[in-house]
Amino acid sequence: MTWKRSHDIADVSIGMEGKEVSLGGWIEDVRVMGKVTFATLRDHTGMAQAVAKGDAAGGVAGAGRQSAVGITGTIQGTRARGLEYEVLVSSIEVLGRAEHPLPVDPIGRQGSNIDTRLDHRALDMRNQRTAAIFRIRHRALQYARRHLDSARYTEITTPKIIGSASEGGADLFSMDYFGKSAYLAQSPQLYKEQMTLGLGRVFEIASFYRAEKSHTGRHLSEFTSVDIEGAFMDCGDVMAELESLVRGMITHVAGSCAAELGELGTGLRDPGPFERLTYKDCVRELRGMGEDVEEGGDLLDSHLRVLGGAHPGYYFITGWPTDLKPFYIMGSEADPAVSESFDLQHGHLELSSGGTRIHRREDLAGRLAAKGLDPAQFGPHLESFGWGMPPHSGWGLGLDRLVAVLAGLDNVREAVLYPRDPDRLTP
Ligand code: ATP
Ligand code: MG
Numbered sequence: 001m002t003w004k005r006s007h008d009i010a011d012v013s014i015g016m017e018g019k020e021v022s023l024g025g026w027i028e029d030v031r032v033m034g035k036v037t038f039a040t041l042r043d044h045t046g047m048a049q050a051v052a053k054g055d056a057a058g059g060v061a062g063a064g065r066q067s068a069v070g071i072t073g074t075i076q077g078t079r080a081r082g083l084e085y086e087v088l089v090s091s092i093e094v095l096g097r098a099e100h101p102l103p104v105d106p107i108g109r110q111g112s113n114i115d116t117r118l119d120h121r122a123l124d125m126r127n128q129r130t131a132a133i134f135r136i137r138h139r140a141l142q143y144a145r146r147h148l149d150s151a152r153y154t155e156i157t158t159p160k161i162i163g164s165a166s167e168g169g170a171d172l173f174s175m176d177y178f179g180k181s182a183y184l185a186q187s188p189q190l191y192k193e194q195m196t197l198g199l200g201r202v203f204e205i206a207s208f209y210r211a212e213k214s215h216t217g218r219h220l221s222e223f224t225s226v227d228i229e230g231a232f233m234d235c236g237d238v239m240a241e242l243e244s245l246v247r248g249m250i251t252h253v254a255g256s257c258a259a260e261l262g263e264l265g266t267g268l269r270d271p272g273p274f275e276r277l278t279y280k281d282c283v284r285e286l287r288g289m290g291e292d293v294e295e296g297g298d299l300l301d302s303h304l305r306v307l308g309g310a311h312p313g314y315y316f317i318t319g320w321p322t323d324l325k326p327f328y329i330m331g332s333e334a335d336p337a338v339s340e341s342f343d344l345q346h347g348h349l350e351l352s353s354g355g356t357r358i359h360r361r362e363d364l365a366g367r368l369a370a371k372g373l374d375p376a377q378f379g380p381h382l383e384s385f386g387w388g389m390p391p392h393s394g395w396g397l398g399l400d401r402l403v404a405v406l407a408g409l410d411n412v413r414e415a416v417l418y419p420r421d422p423d424r425l426t427p
Contacts, residue, residue, distance in 0.1 A: 003070035003093045010045030014077060014085040021087065022072045023048060024095070026126065027065055028107065037061045041071060041087075042126075049080055052089040059092040066106060066126070068096035114413060121418055121427065132260035133415055136253055137403045141205065143252035144226055144399075147245050153201040153228060158191035160184060160207070164377050167326050173211045173221075184209035187396055189328065192229040193357055194384045196392040201230040205399070213422050217411040218349060218401055222420040229394030235340040235356040238393040239316060242344060242352060243274050246314065246402070253406055266408035274344070275315035282307055282317055296321050301348070308348030318342045327367040330356040344397070346405045354395025361385035 006022040025043035037057040039050045050071055052060040063069050070093045078086040103119070104112040106126035117124040124130050145155070162185050165172055173184040188204050195202045204227045212219060230238060247270055254261070254268040261267055277285075279299075286293045286303050289310070293303055299317075322331040322339040330340045341355030358364045361382055365375045375382065403415040413419040418427060 003072070003095070005070065008045040009041070009043045009048045012048065012075060012085065012087075014075070016075045017077065017085070018074060020072065020074050020090075022070060023087065024068070024070050026098075027060075027063055027067055027069055030061060030063075030065060032057075032061050039063075041069070049078065049083055049086040050089050050092075051078075051086050052092070056089040056092060060089060063092060063094050064098055064100065066098035066100075066102060066123075067094050068098075069093060070095050114411065118413065118419065118424070119427065128263050130414075132257070132263040133403070133407045133409070134417070135260045136257050136264075136407050137399075137415060139253050139256045140249045140403055140406060141399070143249045144205065144245060147248050148203045148228065151201070151241065153203040153230070154199045156188075156192070156195055156199070156202045156204050157206065158185070158188040158195075158204060160209075167328075171210045171212045173209050186210055187225065188227050189326075189396075190378075190381045192227055192394060193328070193392060194381065196229050196231040197384065197387055197389050200390075201228070201233075203228045215422065217413075218404075220400065220412060220416060220419050220421055223412075223416075224399040226397040226399050227394065229357075229392055231390035231392045233393045234391070235318075235342065235354070235393055238354055238395055239318075239342055242354065242395055242397065243316075246274075246344070246351075246397075247271065249402070250406065261407075264407055268406060271313050275311060275313070277311070277315060277317050278319040279317055279321065279338075280319065285310065296323070298324050304345070304348040304350070308345065311345070312347045314344065314346050314351075316342045316344055325355065327371045327373060328357050328364065330358050340393075342395075344395075346402075349401060349405065350398075351401050351405070352395050352397040354393065356391070356393045359385065359389045359391050361389075 004022060005024040009023060012021055023041060023043065025041040028040040028042045031038045035053060035057060037052045037060045039060050041048050041050050050060060050073065071087060071089055072091045073087040073089040075085050076088050080086065102123060104117055104124055106123055108127045108129060162183050165183065167186055167189055172186060175182050185208055187208050192202055192204060206225065207222050208225050209222055211221065250268050251270050282299060283293050283295055286306060289306055291303055291306055319338050320341050322337055325339045325341050332338050332340050339355060343350050344352040358367060364385060365382060368375045368378060400412045400415045404412045407415065409415060
């Protein structure tokens with residue numbers, strides 16, 4: 001017999017009473033009650049109760065929890081609480097047997113630590129709590145694409161194999177490229193800036209790579225970034241875009257993932273307008289709380305933890321010292337030592353960095369040299385600045401970190417299918 005699926009569980013209802021259906025799914029639970037066997041079947045859309053008697057009862061009981069099965073049966077009413085129908089099984093076929101003992105318990109009754117779950121990620125995904133995270137991630141991405149499309153950005157895909165560092169700095173993975181050195185891109189920065197001179201407004205959602213030996217709950221070697229760059233936009237314009245995108249994502253996830261948020265024991269609502277602090281405000285506030293902060297120095301993780309304690313929600317930090325920011329960030333007209341830049345924070349966690357970019361070639365070449373970078377290495381990039389480069393601004397938003405915040409998770413690894421970090425390269 002060749003079994004063939006007829007319906008998703010979500011499309012079956014008591015209105016189909018007496019009809020035959022064929023459902024594909026995994027057996028989540030089996031209860032043998034004398035001559036009758038009950039099983040809970042789960043597919044990608046929901047759960048159904050199957051009831052089997054006679055020969056079929058043995059088949060259902062023998063299929064084994066978590067096996068992939070095809071069930072054919074008739075829809076009938078049920079007395080089970082909370083359910084409106086059940087499937088009276090006429091036949092069951094085991095399509096993929098689950099071999100016990102399984103390395104993690106997909107029902108989550110027996111908790112496993114995060115490393116064990118990540119080592120067996122595909123099975124962990126059958127845990128509804130884990131699946132909820134990735135459905136939330138899907139909805140967040142879906143909203144980001146819709147939002148940026150309606151704001152007239154064009155989605156682009158830039159190279160991930162590059163010939164030289166795009167941002168300077170040492171945190172690049174290198175590899176052999178037909179006898180030459182190549183690197184994995186740490187961001188789409190230079191390409192997205194160049195694309196503004198042809199496409200005007202662009203965005204990219206892609207993986208980028210950082211060879212930092214960080215062992216934190218927020219750093220990965222491979223992460224997903226949502227990047228935008230817009231011609232004739234300034235720092236304030238792209239901050240407003242980021243704020244409306246993030247608030248829209250929150251509202252969209254809240255509206256489309258009520259069950260998933262419930263599964264995770266968390267909730268979401270529009271946080272309202274984001275607070276805006278300047279770098280100087282932060283230094284003053286931190287000193288007021290007894291922190292030792294050097295004016296002009298970077299805010300350390302310990303500082304951000306204190307600041308995040310006082311500002312637990314979403315807030316911008318603007319006006320960073322130009323010296324602390326990458327070479328392509330513009331100094332302000334009023335005070336070139338203060339940059340046209342921002343970070344978006346959620347509590348102590350940095351979610352995004354952005355700002356106005358330098359668009360004059362001489363200025364950019366000067367900044368490269370001042371940062372100790374070799375302008376010759378940036379030849380093709382600098383050349384494009386002579387082709388009518390518009391003033392432009394943009395940001396990069398860490399999707400994994402944002403999803404972790406939306407889903408109420410402490411560790412960014414929970415929001416990534418197969419995270420890569422200095423200790424984790426497989427599976
Ligand atoms: P951090 O200071 O937290 O290491 P960063 O300032 O080096 O971050 P940016 O270069 O500003 O990071 O990248 C933009 C955004 O991309 C960050 O705000 C963050 O959300 C995300 N991001 C950067 N590096 C990582 C990483 N290693 N793992 C996960 N997300 C990252
Ligand atoms: Mg940053």
